[in-house]
Amino acid sequence: MSSSTHSHKRKNSHLFPQRKSSNSSMDNPFFLDSNNATNTDSQVNENEYTIDEGRPTDATIDVTDGPQTPFLQERYSMTPRPESFEFDDVENQGRMQSFFSVDSFNRRWGEWSLPEKRSYVLVFTLIALLVLFLMVILKPTKFLSNRTTPAETSPENPSSSKRSFSIENVLDGDFVIPENTFHFINPPQILLSQDLDPGLFFTTKEIDGQTHFIAKQLFDETFEVNLGGNRFLYQGAEFTVSSVQINYELDKLILGTNLEPEFRHSSKGYYWVKDLSTGAIEPILPPEESNDDNEFGLVKLSYAHFSPAYKYIYFVYESNLFLQSVSARYAKKLTEDGSEEVFNAKPDWIYEEEVLASDKAIWWAPDDSKAVFARFNDTNVDDIQLNHYTDMDEPYLSNSRIKYPKPGFQNPKFDLFLINLQNGIIYSINADCQNDSILYNAKWISPDAFRFEVTDRNSKILDVKVYDIQSAKLLTVRTTDSNLYKGWIEKTKDVLSIPPKPESKRTEYGYIDIHTDIAGFNHLFYYPSILAKDGIQLTKGNWEVTGNGIIGYEYETDTVFFTANKIGVMSQHLYSTSFADPTSQGKLQCLQNPSDKHDFYDFELSSSARYAVSKKLGPDTPVKVAGLLTEVLNVADTHDDSIVQLTIDEKLKETIKNYDLPITNYNSMVLNDGIEINYIEIKPANVDPKKKYPILVNIYGGPGSQTFTTKWSLAFEQSVVSGLDAIVLQIEPRGTGGKGWNFRSWARGKLGYWEPRDIIEVTKKFIQTNRPHIDENKVAIWGWSYGGFTSLKTVELDNGETFKYAMAVAPVTNWTLYDSIYTERYMNQPSENQEGYLDISTIKNYKSFESLRRLFVMHGTSDDNVHIQNTFRFVDQLNLLGLTNYDMHIFPDSDHSIRHHNAQRIVFQKLYYWLKDAFDGHFDNMKILHL
Structure with missing residues (x-):
């Protein structure tokens, strides 16, 4: 990496871009x-x-594919730092028992001599008298804990010490970090x-x-x-x-x-x-x-x-593409066939949601000489209808229709077109693929070479194709068969174009890609030419390139910057490596202190990688700064006046002084079959050894996802820990990402099979380890979207043995009702995997829900992602069995994030207070009626 520092001032600074001083x-x-x-x-x-x-109540949706969990805000969907006291760690049972266990104390008492016992009694008696004296003189309101109840912190009692917080503090933005x-x-x-x-x-x-x-x-x-x-x-x-x-x-x-x-x-x-x-x-x-x-x-x-x-x-208007010179006033219409079924330079619903993660489907050559856009034809794609209920001016329901392909039904077809701005002609590119193929990542590697990726309908075989403008030829340069590692093709990360470098005798454009290596981990590969079939592996090991992948590139030293979880599977640090010297390939430099294994960093680099925005997102409160990359690598050391402080955290620091913040531990557990599962434990700051605590298990579990990391958070789960005096477990079951394909591929073909088994075993072992301090009659589980599906599948399998309460928001209940590209990526088509769809992944043992003390389901009627059809079918089956031990809240005209008309605040209030009722025993006397 360049050794430039802030003191390096260029004397010809007038060459730096000033207003109206450089070319476009x-x-x-x-x-x-x-x-x-x-x-x-x-x-x-x-x-x-x-x-x-x-606003603290706004949801942000993860850009990963598939049904997602909206969090209150990403800035507090992160995790507090761990403390020294491990409440749940199996490896620390001895230390835990020495703190909690009465039996262990009795054993030690029996081993002591008579003088030791007399000394102990004398000391204990003196301490007791002293404490009694202080209690009489000082009249403290609490003895074991300085936490207070909501009544004690009411406006009528402003002088009391408020040490716990509730969901209202979160929703009111008390923990927002501007x-x-x-x-x-x-x-x-x-x-x-x-x-x-x-x-x-x-x-x-x-x-x-x-x-x-x-x-x-x-x-x-x-x-x-x-x-x-x-x-x-x-x-x-x-x-x-x-x-x-x-x-x-x-x-x-x-x-x-x-x-x-x-x-x-x-x-x-x-x-x-x-x-x-x-x-x-x-x-x-x-x-x-x-x-x-x-x-x-x-x-x-x-x-x-x-x-x-x-x-x-x-720009795109009514699904047609328009273009105008930046100095012109009027635009030229480039396409004519845009409609509600044909989309030009704009993805249809499923490509926006599951593949491109963008509202655009156009890719420009870096010099503006050419562009390629995709046209998606949904003519043969079936649609869904979303009714709208809250328009007070309409006596009849209005509705909107969305082209939404489901597993086994017609997918959209795509075509690619080249716009040559040098001659003003639009060419059709023959992508040379099947009608049901899927277009994945696309990128111009050079001004004359357009690279894109295509898979089969089931996202198992990927072809890397390059369209060469000079020869007008389309070549397939590489094929990846994910069946070899029992996987699938996920949404790929962007590739990095590497320009020629004559001084290093590099005469061609190349690129760096991120894909699976022979050991099943996602790593960096350098392809020295556009048509290279084999890449040079730059990183390797039992860890993965994570986050946004490649963060930046420094041309002068051929250094590539990227984020990875090498130090810890739930953390993330910035790394660099160089491909210039063959002897240095595979050599990594961690740019933060590797001893800080729980740190979670993210970065944004300037074009040359000279400057950076450094974001330390956890486990401590987030800090964001900007400056020279060399000076912002570790935000704790950024005291230079030249560093731009972006985080405004003074108010937050003052606010959190009023609370005993929950304690977070990052743990793992080896299951009976040898699989290691990572989980997060969040517990009250002041644990009472005489109390039994309820448990809330928070789950997402979608294949390839990584939901729970060492990011800092004061959000819904933390409010449950603090305000409801509970313990929260966040579990990453097998099938999730960040740990290689040996762990991820468990989800293939059987969504909802391993997730509930892992969740139940982790929860049971946690309870077993901490049984004297867990209220086993107050164990709940909750999730949103795929997490809602996982929660219901867990309850279905558990049959009331472990979990007594469940909350599911916008859950998938039958995968034949979800979209084709996401579902078939893992399950193939229903005709190819009937057992997986019908026997494994569908929720169908409805009678198992009778074993729950109470179930809570919520959904929005205008959910374009997980249609409310899922919830209505599920609840209908409960009704057929005569089950009444459930509550349901429907949000008119809300989409998957449930925001419409103040809905999202209500979602989290409902979750919180419903859970409070459960933990307070208010549902215990409700009987299940059989009609």
């Missing part, structure tokens, strides 16, 4: 928000940054020298009561350009900016207003171009298109973005 450059769309969200997909233009109030806005503005092409990188970024500043966008540099702290405010007038009406994109010259902006969310990644809204030289703001419109219902003649676009080199603006 690489697209850098941003969503600007108070959470300072980062681009999690390295495909340029993949994300914008929105202006958001950072951050200053910071986003790098990317140059037109990768910077080959760190000396050319000024660390250009934008932030926001309040000026005269309005938010302004400010461009700054990390190199020159005096550099500052005001790009204007977030409100503007158009034809006498005021518009407020929701998203902003800034070009590298700092003379053009794309603004988004009135954005309406569509699905997980997509939205529709008005888009505008702002010319900073004149201050003029004009709407981006299709030619000769206007909305008669809008008095300003505006139309809502699916998106609008700069091309990578900022020469063009491209």
Whole structure:
């Protein structure tokens, strides 16, 4: 890595990009928000940054595929640091018993001599008299604990000490950690020298009561350009900016207003171009298109973005692609067949949700000379209907329809088209694949080579294809058969293009990919040419490249930066390796202290990798800083004034002084068949050895997912521990990610088989180890989406032996009802795996739910992901059996995140207080009625 430091000041700093001082450059769309969200997909233009109030009740959905669990906020879906006292660790039973066990004390008492016993009695008597004296004199309100009840901390008793917190504290935002806005503005092409990188970024500043966008540099702290405010007038009406994109010259902006969310990644809204030289703001419109219902003649676009080199603006309207020069006022329509069934440069529902994780399906050459876009044809795809109930102005129900393929039914077909901006012609690319093939990752490796990946319908065989522009040939350069490691093809991470380097005798473009090695772990491979069949493995070992994968690249030293869980499966650190010297291949450098095994870091690097945003997300409270990469590797050491502090945590630090925060331990347990399962234990700060504690098991468990890490958190589970005085276990069953294919492949063909078995065994062993201190009649389980499915499957198998209560939010109950690409990736098609679908993965032993004391199910009626059909079918079967030991809450017009009309606050309040009733025994006397 370069040895540049902050003291290295270039004398020719006038060459750094100033306003209107450089050529147009690489697209850098941003969503600007108070959470300072980062681009999690390295495909340029993949994300914008929105202006958001950072409300603590908003859900954020994991971008991994499949049904997901919305958390309150990612910034508190993280975990507190472990303390020395291990409540549940099997290996520490002796130490636990020495603290808790009366039997162990009696054994020691019997071994003592008479003088020892007399001394002990005398000392104990003196201590007891002293304590009694202090109790009389000082009159303390508590003896064993300084925690207080909600009644004692009421407004009528403001002087009392409030040491526990509830879900209301979480929902009211007491534990929110605001951050200053910071986003790098990317140059037109990768910077080959760190000396050319000024660390250009934008932030926001309040000026005269309005938010302004400010461009700054990390190199020159005096550099500052005001790009204007977030409100503007158009034809006498005021518009407020929701998203902003800034070009590298700092003379053009794309603004988004009135954005309406569509699905997980997509939205529709008005888009505008702002010319900073004149201050003029004009709407981006299709030619000769206007909305008669809008008095300003505006139309809502699916998106609008700069091309990578900022020469063009491209956008999608009504599923057609449009293009205009950045200096032109009018756009050209490039496609004509867009409709509700044909999508150009925009994914349909299933590709957005399960494959591309984006609202765009277009990939630009880095020099703006060409682009490839996909067209998805859903003509033969069946649709689902979502009714809408809360429109008070409509006497009849309105509805929307979504093309949604289910297992065994027709999938969308895709085609690829090349736009050659040099001659103005659009070409069809013959992808040379079956009609039911799936398009995965795509990327321009060079200005003339487009690389993409295609799998069979079941996502088992992957072909890497390269379309060479010069020869107009399509070549399959590599094939991966996941059947060899009993796996499947997951959504792949972005590849890193490696440019030629004449001084190192590297004359061709190459790339670095992340895929499975012979041992079954995801690692880095260097392909020295675009058509190379075999890659050079750069990393290896029983660990995996995690997070966003490749974080950055330093051209001068051919150093690659990436995140991995080498130190601990639940943690994450930044690593570097170089592919320049064959003798150094495979040599890694951990850029944080490897002794801090529980640390969880994430990074965002500037184009040259000179500067970085460093995010330490756990196990302590999160800290986010920006500066030279060499100076922000360890956030605890960032005391230099040149470091930009982004985390605003003063209020949080003062707030948490009022509470005894839960204690978190990161553990593992070896099951009876030798499989090691990782789990997190969260327990009250002040454990009472005389008390029996209820347990809540929190589960997701989706194949290939990694839900529970060492990130810091004060969210729903922590409020249960603190406010309900309970213990929470978060379990990662076999089939989940981060531990190689030997662990992950257990899920293949039998979703819902191993997850409940692992959960039950871990929970039972935990209870057995800590039996004197666990209330076995108050053990509950809960999950959302796949976690809801896993919770119900666990209850079905357990039959009331371990779990007495369950809460399932938006659960899958039958995998024939879920989408095809996700489900078939693991299960194949129903005709190929009838046993897996019907006998293993479907919830069908409904009578087992009779053994529960109480069940709680929640779902939104407009859930486009896990349709409410799943819950209605499940509850209908309970009704047929005459079971009444369940509660159900339906949220009209809420989608999978359940937010509509204040719904998400209610979701977590319902979960919390329902669980409180369960742990307080309020459901114990309710009888199951048999009709």
